[in-house]
Amino acid sequence: MTTNSEATVAGPGGTTPAGPPPAPTPADQDMPRAVSVLVFLRDRGIFVLWGLLIVAFAFWCSPYFFKVDNALLIANAAALTALFAAGVGIGIMTGVLDLSLPGTAAVASCVCGWVLTHGHPTWLGLAAGLGTGVAVGVVNGLITIRGFNPIIVTIGTLSVLSGLAAVIAGGYTFPGLTQLEFMGTHRYLRAGDSFSGIPAPVFIVAGVFVVGTVFLTRTREGIRLMAVGGNAEAVRRAGIHADRYTVLGFVISGVLAALGGLVSTAVVTEANPNASPQIIFSALTAVALAGVALTGGRGSLPRVLVGALILATISNGLTIRGVQPYWATVCTGALLLASLLIERVIQASVSERLMAANLSVHQRKV
Secondary structure, eight states: OOOGGGGGEEEEEEEEOOOOOOOOOOOOGGHHHHHHHHHHHHHHHHHHHHHHHHHHHHHHHHTTSSHHHHHHHHHHHHHHHHHHHHHHHHHTTTTTTOOOHHHHHHHHHHHHHHHHHHHHHHHHHHHHHHHHHHHHHHHHHHHTTTTTTTTHHHHHHHHHHHHHHHHHHHTTEOOOOGGGGGTTTOOESSSSBBBOOOHHHHHHHHHHHHHHHHHHHHHHHHHHHHHHHHHHHHHTTTTOOHHHHHHHHHHHHHHHOOOOOOOHHHHHHEEEEOOOHHHHHHHHHHHHHOOOOOOOSSSOHHHHHHHHHHHHHHHHHHTTTTOHHHHHHHHHHHHHHHHHHHHHHHHHHHHHHHHHHHHHHHHHHO
16 A cells, blocks of 8 residues: 555556656645735735725715815825926836935026026927936936945935035026926816816826826836846846936936926926925825835836825815814825835735745645
8 A cells, every 4th residue: 555655657667666746736725815816905005095095085975075176186286296206207117216306306497597587499498307307317327326325426416416405596486487387387278167187287287197107018128127126136147238227217207207397396386495304205205105115126107106095185185174284294194104114014914824825735635
């Protein structure tokens, strides 16, 4: 009588021990359903959260919240946060955290304001502002690839840029920049009295996120950019110039920060040299809500956009109910902490359950 571990097979010279059979490969049905649920919550939970918030505010703030005009207000309010969050998110996906975004936005705004107030054409002012973002990104990237900590580097450049913005503006602002209304206060697709039109920043954000998503998921350069964020050393061993993509990540982040500064200037028709720390706080919160891995290599721009929309939705709903504005800041901070905690718990649970499932499969004998 033989057991599974002592099974024999017939050979040319008789019987020879066959050894234990190979462990079966885990199939979909072998994987715990809980793992699929946890992965869904990690990757799609932010969409569920936004939907729940909309339903809750639709009842709590009835009848004012669930209207087209209010939806446009939320989208317009989320536009600036979304632009800066995209810059932070792409930087983190590349493996770096760019904290110089407020300074980049301020100096780009002031450069554009200086060009416009000195009688130059609008396109030149916009090009100068975006070019400033490119220059800042290149400087941040070139310093970082020399082995310096990107957080320290970008804090330093934030200080430098804040000072430069004040120098360019002479300590004041550049008011009356009505040339930029087409990308700020102007509304498009009006339909008489029935529809007031879509604010210009909403179109800009839509274009940025569509192009950015296609770039990161459908192009070779974008996929390599994400790979560098996940494991730069492995990318180097594959023969890819990882440092070049690190610099590219900083450049994209700088351009998006500069664009955010220009849109902000267009909305208020004034270039302000003050670098507001609220910019980076809101952007980081939206990115954390989106589940972008702070270790790099994993993230999604559509989720980042929804993160910005969640922040704007909360602020809008509380305003309609007459709640003091500082409670929106409290909620934002609480959401940031909660999102980090939930991300950690979900990741740990997925790892534990996958390990348990793998062990249970290998313990089976046939």
